[in-house]
Amino acid sequence: MPVFWLVIIVLALAAAGYLLGRSRALQSAGGDSRNLHSQPNYYGSHVIMWVTVPAFGLMIVWLLAQPLLIDGRIAAQLPDTAVSEDTTLGLVMSDVRRVADGLDRAVGQGAMTEEQAGSVATELADLREQLAEVGVALGSNVSSDVLNAAQRYRDFKATGSLLMGIVVIALAIAGLILALLRTTNEFRARNVVERGVLTILMFAASIAILTTIGILLSLVFNTIEFFRLYSAWDFFFGLEWAPSFSGRGGASSLGVLPLLWGTFYISLIALLVSVPIGLFAAIYLSEYATPRVRAIAKPLLEVLAGIPTIVYGLFALLTVGPMLVSVFGQNTVGWMSGGTAVMTAGLVMGVMLIPFVSSLSDDIINAVPQAMRDGSYGLGATQSETIRQVILPAALPGIVGAILLAASRAIGETMIVVLGAGAAARLSLNPFEAMTTVTAKIVSQLTGDSDFASPEALVAFALGTTLFVLTLGLNVLALYIVRKYREQYE
Amino acid sequence: MNDMRLTERATDMKEIKITAEGVDVFYGDAHAIKDVSVEIEDKTVTAFIGPSGCGKSTFLRCLNRMNDTIDIARIEGDILIDGEDIYHPKVDPVQLRAKVGMVFQKPNPFPKSIYDNIAYGPRIHGLAKTKADLDDIVERALRRGALWDEVKDRLQEPGTGLSGGQQQRLCIARAVATEPEVLLMDEPCSALDPIATAQVEELIDELRQNYSVVIVTHSMQQAARVSQKTAFFHLGILVEYGETGEIFTTPKDSRTESYITGRIG
Numbered sequence: 001m002p003v004f005w006l007v008i009i010v011l012a013l014a015a016a017g018y019l020l021g022r023s024r025a026l027q028s029a030g031g032d033s034r035n036l037h038s039q040p041n042y043y044g045s046h047v048i049m050w051v052t053v054p055a056f057g058l059m060i061v062w063l064l065a066q067p068l069l070i071d072g073r074i075a076a077q078l079p080d081t082a083v084s085e086d087t088t089l090g091l092v093m094s095d096v097r098r099v100a101d102g103l104d105r106a107v108g109q110g111a112m113t114e115e116q117a118g119s120v121a122t123e124l125a126d127l128r129e130q131l132a133e134v135g136v137a138l139g140s141n142v143s144s145d146v147l148n149a150a151q152r153y154r155d156f157k158a159t160g161s162l163l164m165g166i167v168v169i170a171l172a173i174a175g176l177i178l179a180l181l182r183t184t185n186e187f188r189a190r191n192v193v194e195r196g197v198l199t200i201l202m203f204a205a206s207i208a209i210l211t212t213i214g215i216l217l218s219l220v221f222n223t224i225e226f227f228r229l230y231s232a233w234d235f236f237f238g239l240e241w242a243p244s245f246s247g248r249g250g251a252s253s254l255g256v257l258p259l260l261w262g263t264f265y266i267s268l269i270a271l272l273v274s275v276p277i278g279l280f281a282a283i284y285l286s287e288y289a290t291p292r293v294r295a296i297a298k299p300l301l302e303v304l305a306g307i308p309t310i311v312y313g314l315f316a317l318l319t320v321g322p323m324l325v326s327v328f329g330q331n332t333v334g335w336m337s338g339g340t341a342v343m344t345a346g347l348v349m350g351v352m353l354i355p356f357v358s359s360l361s362d363d364i365i366n367a368v369p370q371a372m373r374d375g376s377y378g379l380g381a382t383q384s385e386t387i388r389q390v391i392l393p394a395a396l397p398g399i400v401g402a403i404l405l406a407a408s409r410a411i412g413e414t415m416i417v418v419l420g421a422g423a424a425a426r427l428s429l430n431p432f433e434a435m436t437t438v439t440a441k442i443v444s445q446l447t448g449d450s451d452f453a454s455p456e457a458l459v460a461f462a463l464g465t466t467l468f469v470l471t472l473g474l475n476v477l478a479l480y481i482v483r484k485y486r487e488q489y490e
Numbered sequence: 491m492n493d494m495r496l497t498e499r500a501t502d503m504k505e506i507k508i509t510a511e512g513v514d515v516f517y518g519d520a521h522a523i524k525d526v527s528v529e530i531e532d533k534t535v536t537a538f539i540g541p542s543g544c545g546k547s548t549f550l551r552c553l554n555r556m557n558d559t560i561d562i563a564r565i566e567g568d569i570l571i572d573g574e575d576i577y578h579p580k581v582d583p584v585q586l587r588a589k590v591g592m593v594f595q596k597p598n599p600f601p602k603s604i605y606d607n608i609a610y611g612p613r614i615h616g617l618a619k620t621k622a623d624l625d626d627i628v629e630r631a632l633r634r635g636a637l638w639d640e641v642k643d644r645l646q647e648p649g650t651g652l653s654g655g656q657q658q659r660l661c662i663a664r665a666v667a668t669e670p671e672v673l674l675m676d677e678p679c680s681a682l683d684p685i686a687t688a689q690v691e692e693l694i695d696e697l698r699q700n701y702s703v704v705i706v707t708h709s710m711q712q713a714a715r716v717s718q719k720t721a722f723f724h725l726g727i728l729v730e731y732g733e734t735g736e737i738f739t740t741p742k743d744s745r746t747e748s749y750i751t752g753r754i755g
């Protein structure tokens with residue numbers, strides 16, 4: 001039974017359950033809703049909960065588990081001959097699924113009858129061509145083993161979804177009856193629904209958390225795998241980054257220090273640009289600007305934050321880089337040989353971070369109580385004296401927090417670096433040289449056809465973990481400082 | 491001419507420090523103060539009383555031009571301190587505020603050390619030439635704020651760490667440190683407990699020796715305890731102004747009487 005219809009049926013049961021629950025509750029109260037513990041709607045919602053939650057829950061679990069179970073059974077039944085020298089079990093199984101899928105489509109389009117699909121044998125028909133006609137292309141002729149397996153696969157699937165339909169509907173009906181039996185005027189439907197809502201919300205929250213944990217675990221496992229192939233000492237303290245790609249042979253040097261240096265250097269320049277400008281903009285907007293100017297300037301500044309970073313990357317590559325070369329390039333002082341450089345990426349990243357710094361600082365400066373300003377003005381201080389000596393010191397912890405948050409964004413930024421900073425890993429102090437960062441190298445190690453089991457590819461996970469730990473540390477520190485600061489004025 | 495009359499009357503009255511004539515204040519279109527004229531004496535505590543929202547704070551803030559920091563506020567009429575119009579274009583409001591100190595309803599120490607809180611004004615106005623001078627000013631201000639004995643051993647600790655009453659006395663000491671001539675206080679005790687209130691009231695009485703003090707209060711007992719003159723405001727109008735004793739015992743206006751006996755509030 002198609003899932004779609006199953007959902008419709010359960011929903012229809014739920015709708016009926018709602019009405020039944022309501023009227024049953026009213027009936028038990030003698031038609032007067034004041035005799036009920038809860039409003040009639042709550043009894044209806046209670047029934048809906050019982051009908052839908054177990055049924056849909058089971059359906060989801062079933063849909064996730066069924067393919068795994070069927071794959072396992074089919075794979076176990078495949079004769080040894082089916083998996084020959086030059087293939088793997090995985091490839092054969094995907095063939096089986098494709099053939100089964102093709103047969104499904106052929107039946108769906110009327111090219112075969114259900115019986116033909118079940119009984120067709122490789123000797124009798126040119127299956128490959130038939131399937132190609134319905135839009136499923138196969139790499140080779142279908143062996144009889146695979147065909148048999150595919151037919152069994154279809155049988156299992158059909159049985160499985162039939163079973164699922166029956167069980168789900170039974171569960172929905174059971175829930176309906178159970179909920180209706182519980183519905184009396186004494187029953188506290190309101191409290192039960194409340195708890196149901198709570199459970200749903202908690203479920204959503206735990207999905208978010210579980211995903212995070214999942215991502216973390218995949219990072220950690222791959223990192224461990226990497227350190228099995230490559231020494232951790234060489235990774236953390238190696239001064240050279242020179243991966244050799246598969247095919248060319250030779251050992252790779254995968255030292256993270258040149259990348260960390262590039263990350264640090266570019267972020268530093270970005271902060272040197274964004275912190276003063278962002279902070280001054282925030283001071284102007286929060287202390288000096290009239291409400292009208294503020295209403296226009298603040299959104300404009302925040303538009304900068306909405307520009308995709310790839311656009312900044314293009315700006316770096318096409319505008320800022322060439323401009324810097326024309327000033328510092330071979331024709332003048334000769335410090336810069338190409339457009340991609342630490343300076344290019346740093347400047348553009350700084351521009352990207354300005355709205356980030358300014359809008360956070362603006363919030364923080366606004367959070368300094370008006371009483372502080374009044375106190376200072378009342379003593380005969382001017383506006384700039386007040387800002388320098390009272391407001392900024394009071395806001396300082398929050399501003400430091402904002403800067404740390406900006407730093408963690410700079411460290412994690414990728415596109416601007418890929419396009420603006422170049423690809424050479426280098427430990428150098430010259431800001432006009434090309435360098436590269438951790439993020440840019442993660443991209444380049446995973447793109448292109450590298451073998452995912454080689455240290456050259458797995459190093460991306462170690463880099464990712466390093467980056468994750470760095471930014472997490474910065475974020476935690478920043479949030480701690482900002483929160484501490486907020487408490488001060490509550 | 492004016493001066494002549496003043497000196498004649500000075501035999502039974504103190505010198506006039508602040509003169510307000512026909513003052514009107516508008517917040518946008520709202521008319522918050524209506525044609526108020528009043529003469530405030532030197533070395534006297536003057537109390538402003540009246541139901542909340544009647545314009546006491548607004549009028550007080552006119553006296554040191556704090557209303558200038560509010561965009562929508564507009565002031566008409568004349569206010570003279572020592573015979574000089576404080577709204578005259580050549581008067582710098584920042585300079586004026588050094589001369590007319592203000593203490594606010596809620597204690598608002600800066601997030602700095604006790605010492606730096608007091609030294610803030612003197613530093614801005616360059617009152618001390620040396621560190622020793624500054625130390626001296628800080629000690630004198632804290633003594634006048636009746637806080638010296640409590641904090642002399644922890645001047646470098648943050649002012650925000652003091653108790654509410656201590657914080658308010660710190661704010662008073664901070665205002666005193668810039669050597670003002672007038673001290674404006676807007677409900678300085680409303681955030682304090684009774685003991686701290688008593689300490690601050692005692693302090694106000696002492697400050698009278700040197701300053702003209704104007705205090706807004708919602709407590710009539712407080713007005714009766716600390717002030718020599720009382721002004722009663724109602725709906726933006728100065729209803730009655732006179733000796734505190736007379737206002738509280740024999741009010742001339744029926745509105746004053748109703749307020750004092752608790753019928754308007």
Ligand SMILES: Nc1ncnc2c1ncn2[C@@H]1O[C@H](COP(=O)(O)OP(=O)(O)O)[C@@H](O)[C@H]1O
Nearest residue numbers: 517520522541542543544545546547548549560
């Ligand atoms: N910043 C302001 N903007 C607009 N209206 C204000 C402002 N401050 C006070 N007002 C209005 O002015 C009137 C007098 O207020 P205020 O002087 O604070 O009264 P009081 O101190 O006697 O309680 C009130 O109606 C109040 O709403």
Ligand SMILES: [Mg+2]
Nearest residue numbers: 546547548676
């Ligand atoms: Mg007030």
